[in-house]
Amino acid sequence: MTNVLKIAAPVSSAAEAERAFCEGADEVYFGLLLPEWVATFDDADLWTRRQGKPSHVCDFEEAAAIARIASAHGGLASLAMNARYSRLQIESVLEAIQRWEALGGQAVVVADLGVLAALGARRTRLRCHVSLLAGVFNARSAAALRTLGACRVILPRELTICEMRQLTGAAPPVEYEALVLNQRCPFIDGMCGFHHRQSLPQGIPAEFEYRHREPGRLPVTSSCDPAYEGHGCRLPWRTAAGPVRLPRCDDYHQPHCAACLLHELGDAGIHVVKIAGRGYPGEVIQRAVRFLRTAADWSCGDAPTEHVRTRIRQLYRDTFSSPCQPDRCYYRLDNS
Amino acid sequence: METAVWWDWRKPPAALPQVDRIYFGHETCQELLPPPDVAERICRLATDVGLAVTLVVPFLTDMRFDGVMRLVERLSVLAGGFEVVSSDWGLLAELGSRRLADLSVGRLLTAQHGDSRIARITSPPAAAPRYAVHLDGALVEVEPRAATPTLVEHYRSCWIDRPDVIELLQQWGISRAEMSNTIQGVSLQGSLGWSYSLHVDDVLVTVARWCDALAQVPRGESACAACQSVEQRWQWHTAAGPLALVRLDNALFGCGGPRPENLGDLPVDRLVKRRTAEPGG
Numbered sequence: 001m002t003n004v005l006k007i008a009a010p011v012s013s014a015a016e017a018e019r020a021f022c023e024g025a026d027e028v029y030f031g032l033l034l035p036e037w038v039a040t041f042d043d044a045d046l047w048t049r050r051q052g053k054p055s056h057v058c059d060f061e062e063a064a065a066i067a068r069i070a071s072a073h074g075g076l077a078s079l080a081m082n083a084r085y086s087r088l089q090i091e092s093v094l095e096a097i098q099r100w101e102a103l104g105g106q107a108v109v110v111a112d113l114g115v116l117a118a119l120g121a122r123r124t125r126l127r128c129h130v131s132l133l134a135g136v137f138n139a140r141s142a143a144a145l146r147t148l149g150a151c152r153v154i155l156p157r158e159l160t161i162c163e164m165r166q167l168t169g170a171a172p173p174v175e176y177e178a179l180v181l182n183q184r185c186p187f188i189d190g191m192c193g194f195h196h197r198q199s200l201p202q203g204i205p206a207e208f209e210y211r212h213r214e215p216g217r218l219p220v221t222s223s224c225d226p227a228y229e230g231h232g233c234r235l236p237w238r239t240a241a242g243p244v245r246l247p248r249c250d251d252y253h254q255p256h257c258a259a260c261l262l263h264e265l266g267d268a269g270i271h272v273v274k275i276a277g278r279g280y281p282g283e284v285i286q287r288a289v290r291f292l293r294t295a296a297d298w299s300c301g302d303a304p305t306e307h308v309r310t311r312i313r314q315l316y317r318d319t320f321s322s323p324c325q326p327d328r329c330y331y332r333l334d335n336s
Numbered sequence: 337m338e339t340a341v342w343w344d345w346r347k348p349p350a351a352l353p354q355v356d357r358i359y360f361g362h363e364t365c366q367e368l369l370p371p372p373d374v375a376e377r378i379c380r381l382a383t384d385v386g387l388a389v390t391l392v393v394p395f396l397t398d399m400r401f402d403g404v405m406r407l408v409e410r411l412s413v414l415a416g417g418f419e420v421v422s423s424d425w426g427l428l429a430e431l432g433s434r435r436l437a438d439l440s441v442g443r444l445l446t447a448q449h450g451d452s453r454i455a456r457i458t459s460p461p462a463a464a465p466r467y468a469v470h471l472d473g474a475l476v477e478v479e480p481r482a483a484t485p486t487l488v489e490h491y492r493s494c495w496i497d498r499p500d501v502i503e504l505l506q507q508w509g510i511s512r513a514e515m516s517n518t519i520q521g522v523s524l525q526g527s528l529g530w531s532y533s534l535h536v537d538d539v540l541v542t543v544a545r546w547c548d549a550l551a552q553v554p555r556g557e558s559a560c561a562a563c564q565s566v567e568q569r570w571q572w573h574t575a576a577g578p579l580a581l582v583r584l585d586n587a588l589f590g591c592g593g594p595r596p597e598n599l600g601d602l603p604v605d606r607l608v609k610r611r612t613a614e615p616g617g
Contacts, residue, residue, distance in 0.1 A: 040486050084447055084495035087525075088486055113425075114501040135445065138398045140426030144508075158545035159397070166398040186549035191395075191423070192542040193450025200468035200478050208468065210476045218467070219474055222481035224457045226466045227575035232451060232542065236573040239583075244573070 005266055005296050008078070008177065009289050010278040012055055014065035016285065021073040023286050024293030029078040029109060030066060031056045031278055032096060042224045044197035047089070048080050048278075049111075049133055049189065052198040054207055055279025064103040071104065078107035080278075082131035085112055094118055101126050110134075111190060113148065120149030132156045132179065133190030137163075139170035146172045153177070154274070158188055161264050162334040168269025175271045181288050183276035184256030184330055185233050186247070194232030197225060251277060252284055254322040258330035259295040260309040265331075266299070291319045338606040340390065340533065345370040345378060358382050359421070359608060361392035363442065364543045364587040366400045367560060369393065372407050379414045390419040391437075395444065396427060405430065412436045421514055421533075432509025440533065441505065441513035443540045446496045448516055450541040452579060452590050458488045458520040461576075492523035502527040514608070516540055517592035526603025533606040534599075538582070539590040547586050 006026035011017045017028045031048035033056035045051045057063050063079065070077035079100045085093050093115060097108055101124060108126045110116050111133035119128055129152040130136060130145050142153050152175035155164055168176050187194070200208060200223060210221040229235060238244045258265065258273075265273065273296070275288045295312045316324045340357035343349070346368075352358075360378050362368040370378070375391070382389050391411060393404055408431060412418045422428050423442030432439055466478040495501065496513045505513075512531050515522060516539040524532060544550055547562035563585060570588065572579040581588045596602065 040484050041490065042481075042483070042487060046490065085498075086490045086493045086495055087498045088490050088493070090498060090500070112495060112501075113504060114495070114498055117504050118500065135395055135423070135425070137395045137424065138401050138426050140401060140430050141424060142426070144425050144429035163397050163399070170398060187542040187544055188444075191444040191447070193448060193540070194542055195449055195451040195454060200466075202467065203469060205469045205471045205473070207471050208476075210470060210474065218477045220477045220479050221468065222479040224460075224481050224483045224487070225453065226463055226478045226480050227456060228453065229573075229575045232572065238571055238573075240569045240571075 004300060005262055005270065006272045007289060007292050007296060008076075008272050008274040009285055010275060010280070011066065011285070012057060012279060014062055014069055016282045017066045017069045017077065019282060019286050020289055021069065021075055023289040025075070025289045027076040027078065027272065028066065028070060029080050029274075029278075030063070031080045032063060032100075033058055034092075034096070037092065041089070042197070044195060044224075045083065047083055047093075049082055049131075049196070050080075050278045051196045052279060053209070060099055060103060063100060063105065067100075067104040067106065070106060076106045076127075078109050078127075078129060079105055080109040080131070081115065082109050082111045082133050084133075085115065090114070097124075097126070098122075107152075109154070113145070116145065116148045116150060124149075127151050129154060129177070131190070135188070135190045137167075139167050142167065142171035142174065146174055150174060152272070154179075155270075156188065156190070157184060157330065160332045160334050161261065161268050164265070164270065165268040176269050177272040177274055178258070178265055178270045178331075179276050180258035180262070180265070180273040180330055181275045181277075181292060182251040182255045182280070183249075184328075187233055192232075196231055197228050198223075199228050199230045200226065201229075251280070253320055254325070254328055255288070255320065256328050256330050257316060257324060259292060259316065260312040260324075261329075261331060261333075262296055262299040262312075263305050263308065264333065287319060291315065337604075338388075340388075340606055340608045342608070342610040343378065343382075345374055348378075352381065352385055352387065355387070357388035357390060357606070359390045359392050361390075361421075362394060362585070363392050363421075363423070363540065364394050364444065365585050366394055366396050366404075368563075368585055369400075369404065369407075372410060375407055375411060376414065379411050379418075383415045388417050388419070389415045390421055390440075392442065393420060393422040393424065393427060394442070395424045401426065408436055428510055429508055435509060439508075439510040439512075441496060441510060443514045443516055443535065444543060446494055446513050446515060448494050448518055448539075449491050449520070450516055450518060450539045450590065452519045452539070452541075453574060453576075454491050455519045456576070457483045458491055488520075489523055492518070492521045494524065497524045497526065499527055502530045506530065515604075517596065519590070519593040521593065521598075522596055522602065523598075524602050524604070531603050531605045533608050534596075534602075534604045535592065535608045535610070536595065537592045537610045539592055541581060541588045541590050543587040545586070550583055550586065550588075
């Protein structure tokens with residue numbers, strides 16, 4: 001295998017970061033959602049491509065703690081500021097990134113070309129990773145973003161492994177990262193206009209903030225869109241003549257996965273494999289890290305590829321209590 | 337105000353449209369770009385009658401990149417003022433460095449807030465009482481909260497419309513960007529030497545890489561077996577009732593909003609129309 005793969009795990013707290021590194025992650029990434037941002041912009045996916053306070057770190061003390069933990073483990077902590085920002089947000093974003101750098105942060109994930117260019121012009125010490133939301137589908141795009149200061153490109157989920165190999169082979173020598181577990185959306189994430197906010201489903205228990213009122217009245221929560229029913233990719237839909245289709249996504253029991261293709265991903269020029277799922281329960285992410293660490297270690301060895309693939313598929317079954325299915329594969333090998 | 341209309345090279349109209357410019361190519365799928373000889377024929381037809389020409393190109397993989405470059409080289413000598421709209425940063429950068437065409441950022445990269453449910457935030461309807469259950473078992477009343485004016489403005493604006501981004505893109509040789517006429521309205525400031533095209537009929541909501549994400553494909557068939565060039569009406573089930581979308585190949589479109597009341601104040605110098613079935617209720 002060409003590259004020894006590193007594993008990047010999502011976290012929402014310093015405690016989760018510590019557990020992720022202990023389970024075998026090499027890197028962690030997190031989003032930031034400050035109270036003053038929520039007060040003006042609500043808690044939809046306008047600052048990172050993730051909604052809700054539980055999916056984010058909400059103060060710089062926690063962010064600094066994550067940076068210290070990463071450093072202590074010899075790993076990397078990345079701040080995901082991977083939305084694209086209106087003129088109403090940009091000053092706050094650049095200030096937050098600057099503060100992250102001052103606190104000892106190591107890297108930042110961005111999709112906004114203006115932010116990337118500003119960090120390059122500022123000669124930031126932070127490693128600048130280009131998010132998959134920027135839509136880098138070819139070597140020339142990677143080269144263009146390299147000129148703005150990117151040192152890593154996270155490739156879109158929608159590239160085949162063959163296309164990844166073509167891209168990394170022709171592009172400038174930056175690092176390449178690919179998602180390999182969880183949240184395989186049918187739509188191209190960086191090109192999707194469906195918006196994400198926390199839904200408050202009727203009748204199904206959910207986590208959200210609420211406050212008590214005077215006796216005799218129900219506690220209350222508030223929302224700019226009380227009727228929000230979920231991400232567009234998760235809603236039932238139908239064509240005029242067809243049956244209602246219910247999108248299925250169960251990352252807890254049968255996640256989309258590329259663990260048995262780690263050898264091919266390494267050969268295709270990928271350096272870092274990423275677990276998606278910021279905001280998932282900590283034990284779900286820890287289980288994912290353990291699973292992927294084992295799969296990555298097996299993929300590094302000398303055993304024949306098919307033998308390793310079979311073992312990893314059995315590991316999937318043992319880990320998630322479900323067999324892996326072809327429609328759960330994260331990547332096609334090629335376009336056929 | 338310049339007017340433009342889409343020309344579907346797969347189903348060419350009987351007569352040339354009475355507009356200033358035609359758009360042709362494909363906005364979302366590199367496999368559905370016209371063959372070079374068809375593209376050249378369209379270009380010649382249009383320029384012979386004084387129509388300006390815009391080639392629309394989506395994001396590209398490496399396998400298609402060089403072919404598109406050759407196509408642009410071929411077309412750029414046929415039409416004065418030849419323009420390329422692209423949702424590929426690499427193509428925009430390469431064409432900009434070689435000054436082969438006027439350049440515009442495509443709608444997949446301008447990344448507006450295209451979800452029509454955002455109108456429930458910017459123009460909230462009267463809400464019936466609603467309740468939610470917390471994980472701790474509490475039954476909680478959900479109160480509607482008015483969006484701040486800043487949030488409303490944010491949803492109407494676009495990341496491209498920042499002075500620093502415009503300056504960067506102009507350095508790359510890009511001079512304009514494509515915008516959807518979103519339901520919640522559009523708020524743009526622009527900059528010197530920068531303007532926008534407003535697609536008035538539809539909102540490009542989302543896109544899949546392959547059509548099999550949008551349709552059932554028998555196992556073993558290629559992903560492109562589900563290619564659907566006929567507009568297909570979809571309905572999303574939302575709290576406010578069915579949300580109408582139109583599937584065109586690998587993308588979903590919503591209906592454009594009403595003509596912006598502030599159109600005269602926007603840095604928009606071109607209106608783009610698509611002859612498409614209006615998404616019904």
